Amino acid sequence: MASIQIVDLEKHFGEVRALSGINLEIEKGEFFTLLGPSGCGKTTLLRTIAGFYHQDKGDVYIDGELINNVPAYQRNTGMVFQNYAVFPHMTVFENVAYGLRVRKLSRDEVSTKVAAALKSVHLEGYEQRTPDKLSGGQQQRVGLARAMAIQPRVLLFDEPLSNLDAKLRIEMREEIRAVQKSLGITSIYVTHDQEEALVISDRIAVMNQGVIQQIGKPWEIYTNPQNTFVAYFVGKINMLTMQLGEGAGQGLRHATLGNLAFIIPAEGTENIPEVIVAFRPEDVIEAAREGSQNEIVGTLKTVSFMGSLARFELDVEGQEITIDRHRPRETDMPQRGAAVSFAVPTRSMLLFDPKTGHRIGKGAK
Amino acid sequence: MSTEVGTLRLRGRRTDVWSLVIFAGFAIVVVFLIYPLFDIFRYSFLDKVTATFSLSNWKTFFSKAYYLRAFWHSILIALLTTFFSMVLGIPLAFFTTRYRIRGTNLLTTLSVLALLSPTFIGAYSWITMLGRNGFLRLLFQSIGINLPPIYGAFGIVLADSLQYYPFISLMTAGALMTIDRSLEEASENLGARSVKTFFSVTLPMVLPSLTGGALIVFMMSLSNFGTPMIIGGNYLVLPTLAYNLYTSEISQTPGMASTVSIILMLCASVVIVLQQWLSSRRKYASMLVNRPVVKRLKGVKSFLAHLLCYFIVFFSTLPLAVIVYYSFRKTSGPVFKPGFSLDSYRQIFFDVPKTVMNSFLYSVIAVILIAFVGTLLGFVIARKRNAAVRVLDPLLMIPYMVPGTVLGIGFIVAFNRPPLILSGTAIIIILTYFIRRLPYSVRSAASILKQIDPALEEAGINLGSPPGRTFRTITLPLMRGGIISGAIMSWVTSMNELSASILLYVGKTMTMPIKIYLSVADGYFGTASAMSTILLVVTGVAMFIVNKYFNRGSETFIAA
Numbered sequence: 001m002a003s004i005q006i007v008d009l010e011k012h013f014g015e016v017r018a019l020s021g022i023n024l025e026i027e028k029g030e031f032f033t034l035l036g037p038s039g040c041g042k043t044t045l046l047r048t049i050a051g052f053y054h055q056d057k058g059d060v061y062i063d064g065e066l067i068n069n070v071p072a073y074q075r076n077t078g079m080v081f082q083n084y085a086v087f088p089h090m091t092v093f094e095n096v097a098y099g100l101r102v103r104k105l106s107r108d109e110v111s112t113k114v115a116a117a118l119k120s121v122h123l124e125g126y127e128q129r130t131p132d133k134l135s136g137g138q139q140q141r142v143g144l145a146r147a148m149a150i151q152p153r154v155l156l157f158d159e160p161l162s163n164l165d166a167k168l169r170i171e172m173r174e175e176i177r178a179v180q181k182s183l184g185i186t187s188i189y190v191t192h193d194q195e196e197a198l199v200i201s202d203r204i205a206v207m208n209q210g211v212i213q214q215i216g217k218p219w220e221i222y223t224n225p226q227n228t229f230v231a232y233f234v235g236k237i238n239m240l241t242m243q244l245g246e247g248a249g250q251g252l253r254h255a256t257l258g259n260l261a262f263i264i265p266a267e268g269t270e271n272i273p274e275v276i277v278a279f280r281p282e283d284v285i286e287a288a289r290e291g292s293q294n295e296i297v298g299t300l301k302t303v304s305f306m307g308s309l310a311r312f313e314l315d316v317e318g319q320e321i322t323i324d325r326h327r328p329r330e331t332d333m334p335q336r337g338a339a340v341s342f343a344v345p346t347r348s349m350l351l352f353d354p355k356t357g358h359r360i361g362k363g364a365k
Numbered sequence: 366m367s368t369e370v371g372t373l374r375l376r377g378r379r380t381d382v383w384s385l386v387i388f389a390g391f392a393i394v395v396v397f398l399i400y401p402l403f404d405i406f407r408y409s410f411l412d413k414v415t416a417t418f419s420l421s422n423w424k425t426f427f428s429k430a431y432y433l434r435a436f437w438h439s440i441l442i443a444l445l446t447t448f449f450s451m452v453l454g455i456p457l458a459f460f461t462t463r464y465r466i467r468g469t470n471l472l473t474t475l476s477v478l479a480l481l482s483p484t485f486i487g488a489y490s491w492i493t494m495l496g497r498n499g500f501l502r503l504l505f506q507s508i509g510i511n512l513p514p515i516y517g518a519f520g521i522v523l524a525d526s527l528q529y530y531p532f533i534s535l536m537t538a539g540a541l542m543t544i545d546r547s548l549e550e551a552s553e554n555l556g557a558r559s560v561k562t563f564f565s566v567t568l569p570m571v572l573p574s575l576t577g578g579a580l581i582v583f584m585m586s587l588s589n590f591g592t593p594m595i596i597g598g599n600y601l602v603l604p605t606l607a608y609n610l611y612t613s614e615i616s617q618t619p620g621m622a623s624t625v626s627i628i629l630m631l632c633a634s635v636v637i638v639l640q641q642w643l644s645s646r647r648k649y650a651s652m653l654v655n656r657p658v659v660k661r662l663k664g665v666k667s668f669l670a671h672l673l674c675y676f677i678v679f680f681s682t683l684p685l686a687v688i689v690y691y692s693f694r695k696t697s698g699p700v701f702k703p704g705f706s707l708d709s710y711r712q713i714f715f716d717v718p719k720t721v722m723n724s725f726l727y728s729v730i731a732v733i734l735i736a737f738v739g740t741l742l743g744f745v746i747a748r749k750r751n752a753a754v755r756v757l758d759p760l761l762m763i764p765y766m767v768p769g770t771v772l773g774i775g776f777i778v779a780f781n782r783p784p785l786i787l788s789g790t791a792i793i794i795i796l797t798y799f800i801r802r803l804p805y806s807v808r809s810a811a812s813i814l815k816q817i818d819p820a821l822e823e824a825g826i827n828l829g830s831p832p833g834r835t836f837r838t839i840t841l842p843l844m845r846g847g848i849i850s851g852a853i854m855s856w857v858t859s860m861n862e863l864s865a866s867i868l869l870y871v872g873k874t875m876t877m878p879i880k881i882y883l884s885v886a887d888g889y890f891g892t893a894s895a896m897s898t899i900l901l902v903v904t905g906v907a908m909f910i911v912n913k914y915f916n917r918g919s920e921t922f923i924a925a
Contacts, residue, residue: 050823050827051826052823052826071831072823072826072827073826073827073828073829073830073831073832073835074829075827076829077827078827078828079823079824079827081820081823081824082820083818083820085818085820085821085823085824087821087824087825087839088821088843089842089843098825098828098830098838099828099829099830102828102829102830102834103829143824146824146828147827147828150828150829156827
């Protein structure tokens with residue numbers, strides 16, 4: 001039985017459709033991320049599960065129990081807030097004990113559980129501190145300990161790291177992941193940071209405009225995006241809208257854009273005049289020789305040296321193309337304005353229908 | 366995003382509680398504001414003799430110089446008071462925030478005390494100093510200087526300016542302290558001299574707060590009743606004119622008093638609307654990263670800066686000190702004798718203990734009501750904005766633009782006949798205090814709530830605490846400091862209320878401010894001084910508590 005099940009969920013705010021047709025099943029112990037740009041509905045979905053919003057349509061089940069009409073305070077979900085929401089008038093101990101005291105646990109049980117929760121977030125010895133004496137990272141640890149202490153059926157994270165600085169964010173996300181795995185509590189994590197989502201999640205649901213675009217493991221989301229939105233939002237990708245040409249045999253086909261001539265997989269392109277050919281910056285290879293297959297020739301507009309890689313921005317047929325070269329050597333670094341040429345292997349191409357934005361060809365579902 | 370928490374809280378049986386609060390809010394507004402104000406409005410259109418609809422009162426007002434003069438007097442007094450308040454307030458604000466002045470806290474405390482003290486005390490004190498036989502007048506006479514008579518415009522502007530300039534100095538100082546240093550540094554970095562920087566960066570940044578303060582001073586001076594009543598002599602302004610008309614029309618319909626009230630209220634409304642508009646329009650949200658530098662002055666410059674600041678504050682607290690001094694002087698009836706004694710205090714406690722009791726009793730009851738109702742209505746306004754609340758919110762702010770004299774007249778005409786007869790009761794006095802303070806209390810509760818992150822309440826609910834318990838254990842403790850300090854300020858202003866209650870009191874419901882006014886009028890300065898001193902001590906103690914225990918700065922006092 002799934003830990004969380006959401007069926008045909010729909011939510012409007014006045015005229016605005018915040019969520020529609022949401023269907024999800026989250027397994028017990030799974031770390032599930034809702035990823036998307038701001039306003040995509042991910043927070044609305046999380047808050048609907050917590051019971052702070054009430055859906056217009058559809059059902060939410062936790063551990064098989066329909067909770068549509070269960071008030072927020074009886075849902076037993078532990079939420080970690082974006083701005084921590086640590087009670088400023090209580091000590092760290094009182095904060096973590098709050099949910100336990102509401103549950104009328106004995107004094108001893110409260111102390112034991114608070115101590116355990118604080119230990120797991122490395123805040124032993126901070127019991128009597130007040131929140132104003134804590135850093136942002138420490139406050140968020142209190143928030144996490146407080147949510148875990150009640151042993152919720154599901155932990156809900158509402159962009160918990162977005163107020164922390166970059167270094168702390170990476171540290172904390174690993175900690176959250178470690179604590180979650182050790183306790184095995186089902187977790188739903190909301191973020192707009194695609195890198196964070198890829199690192200932390202068992203599975204990701206990419207959302208846009210209130211609709212789930214794709215659900216999958218981080219690997220699948222990145223390598224096998226089902227539409228242009230997912231491809232764009234997760235990682236960096238180049239997209240060229242090309243005219244379809246003759247077949248090239250062996251399931252391949254010609255496609256052109258100005259002087260650019262590619263050989264692309266033919267599957268799924270039978271009934272459309274144009275196709276979007278997409279490829280990741282890191283999949284581009286050096287052209288073996290002039291005139292080699294799938295060559296892209298362009299003018300170098302910018303070169304950004306980023307340490308482990310160098311990123312080139314090329315002007316190709318009036319389109320901007322990004323190319324990453326790993327372990328760049330100094331001799332590899334052409335000057336701005338230079339004419340350069342690379343090649344795109346056919347096997348690393350992703351094809352999309354320009355009309356619908358949907359994936360076509362191999363790997364499309 | 367968070368508005369639905371309120372809805373959730375309101376689901377089920379709690380719907381009734383908050384709907385009841387909203388309903389009560391409307392009931393209060395209708396019964397104690399709209400009904401009396403409408404009554405005034407109606408009376409202004411009733412002929413004095415025939416009691417039928419007519420424009421005769423309005424015609425009289427606009428044709429008789431006697432009435433028009435009071436209108437122009439009011440405007441002139443308010444303008445002059447605003448001007449002199451700025452003359453006193455701006456330098457004080459600038460020097461205390463930008464240069465190191467020793468004892469800035471003391472200066473602020475003393476000027477706030479001058480601001481919060483009952484308006485009539487300052488006026489009355491200036492009479493003792495500059496009245497016909499005032500000691501300062503005699504002193505100046507002995508060195509050959511003849512000061513203008515204190516009764517009239519001179520006295521009113523003097524007393525008003527020295528009372529209200531802290532609005533300017535505190536609001537300007539607040540703005541000066543929150544200008545990020547880097548803005549002025551940027552200006553200098555771009556090549557502007559410090560004088561140029563002051564006029565092109567600093568001043569424009571402070572201007573919204575400065576004009577805000579100036580409008581408040583204008584408004585306070587316009588609706589002030591106590592000062593012109595005591596020191597104005599024959600120089601009538603709108604509030605004293607309305608009062609005089611009302612007391613002389615006691616046996617007839619209060620047509621002229623009502624007309625004057627409406628005009629006074631219109632003037633006040635214009636100022637309030639202007640102030641609200643300004644404050645919503647020009648507010649520079651600046652990120653305060655680097656606090657402004659406080660420069661150290663040396664030698665003569667430092668001495669002059671100190672001299673200026675201390676002179677301004679000393680000048681404004683002088684009247685209070687004089688009152689306290691006189692309260693301990695020996696008296697015989699209305700005459701002061703050489704030497705000191707507690708006669709005046711003894712006299713109060715033997716002759717009029719009821720008056721002192723009344724003041725404390727009425728104001729405490731009013732404050733409990735204000736805090737309770739204000740908090741509930743503030744909660745509704747901050748957390749539950751439905752159509753009804755959006756209508757109620759501005760209605761609750763009406764008392765801001767109703768000068769005390771107008772409210773007093775409204776109450777007496779509306780509540781001395783069925784269906785609701787309250788005249789002559791303690792209830793009507795308490796209700797006056799309640800209504801006059803309600804908007805402040807609602808506003809402050811709402812603004813406290815707006816500063817409480819709704820996520821805190823959500824966290825409580827999420828952890829399993831039902832809405833009621835969450836309100837009790839999270840929201841209320843976070844609001845408590847603000848509610849109590851607001852209540853203390855309401856208590857002080859209620860204790861010092863004169864302009865409405867003087868129209869509504871009867872012998873057994875007399876309060877200290879009324880008694881002080883009557884004593885001054887009768888020449889019993891000893892009693893008046895002793896009572897004024899009691900009110901001053903109460904004001905000072907309240908300020909101290911708010912400052913010390915609730916860590917609330919001068920903003921609280923300005924908001925009061």
